[in-house]
Amino acid sequence: MKFTRINGVVLAHDIQGLGSDKPAIVFINSLGTDRRIWDHVVADLAGEFTILTYDKRGHGLSGIGQSPYRIEDHAADLAGLLDHYGLKNVILCGLSVGGLIALGLYKARPDLIRAVVFADTAHKIGTPEFWKARIEAVEMNGIEGILEPVMSRWFTPTYRTLDNADYEGYCNMLVRQPVPGYASTCAAIRDADFTETARSIAVPALCVVGDQDGSTPPDLVRSLADLVPQAGFEVIEGAAHIPCVEQPADFIARLRRFLNTLPGA
Numbered sequence: 619m620k621f622t623r624i625n626g627v628v629l630a631h632d633i634q635g636l637g638s639d640k641p642a643i644v645f646i647n648s649l650g651t652d653r654r655i656w657d658h659v660v661a662d663l664a665g666e667f668t669i670l671t672y673d674k675r676g677h678g679l680s681g682i683g684q685s686p687y688r689i690e691d692h693a694a695d696l697a698g699l700l701d702h703y704g705l706k707n708v709i710l711c712g713l714s715v716g717g718l719i720a721l722g723l724y725k726a727r728p729d730l731i732r733a734v735v736f737a738d739t740a741h742k743i744g745t746p747e748f749w750k751a752r753i754e755a756v757e758m759n760g761i762e763g764i765l766e767p768v769m770s771r772w773f774t775p776t777y778r779t780l781d782n783a784d785y786e787g788y789c790n791m792l793v794r795q796p797v798p799g800y801a802s803t804c805a806a807i808r809d810a811d812f813t814e815t816a817r818s819i820a821v822p823a824l825c826v827v828g829d830q831d832g833s834t835p836p837d838l839v840r841s842l843a844d845l846v847p848q849a850g851f852e853v854i855e856g857a858a859h860i861p862c863v864e865q866p867a868d869f870i871a872r873l874r875r876f877l878n879t880l881p882g883a
């Protein structure tokens with residue numbers, strides 16, 4: 619684990635394969651999660667790629683910084699981290715708000731990006747009213763107060779059982795995020811609309827979504843795929859909003875298939 623200060627905020631991250639000539643892939647997290655959601659994927663790709671995972675500001679072990687945030691702040695943090703390591707020509711894999719951050723980074727620094735995987739995300743997520751209610755709820759009652767509705771979006775009923783220790787662990791992950799970082803990221807999502815950026819993407823892209831995703835349902839993710847000129851669209855069975863956790867083998871297989879289509883793969 620490493621820590622680096624970027625834009626005045628300490629970002630916790632892991633990097634492997636640095637200095638090799640292996641293609642670089644960067645994973646960008648969803649709201650309320652930290653970089654450990656990518657553990658299965660990273661373990662599978664290790665040795666073949668330079669791999670960066672990080673906790674965006676306000677999440678995990680990263681600093682919180684100043685509220686309010688915009689997606690542009692999260693994207694500037696990622697640009698700073700890539701510049702810190704001299705990473706260019708990267709493949710981005712963004713989950714949910716991570717997809718918005720990928721779009722924000724593409725808008726600001728298209729020079730850094732070689733391809734994008736958009737997982738369970740869209741150019742615009744939710745309504746202002748929805749995010750206002752979410753922010754008010756967490757500021758009033760803490761993240762515990764929204765645990766059940768959020769978990770029913772993240773995971774299928776099959777996964778959400780009391781005897782599933784992994785499920786309990788991901789509940790812990792959510793409730794342990796700092797409220798100011800969580801609420802500020804909700805506000806950033808509320809204010810984001812990357813429709814025009816999505817239309818402008820000139821690199822290969824894959825949009826993928828769990829068939830039971832309650833946050834960014836398949837039809838919404840398909841609408842992103844329709845905007846992005848070179849995007850494929852795939853649905854993962856038996857997953858909700860976080861397929862890299864709930865169906866890692868299927869997620870990895872689709873990711874690998876996409877990576878194998880990239881020029882020079």
Ligand SMILES: O=C(O)CC1=CCC(=O)O1
Pocket residue numbers: 647648649650713714715716743768771807833859
């Ligand atoms: O918390 C949720 O409802 C799921 C989600 C929306 C945006 C994101 O990153 O996660």
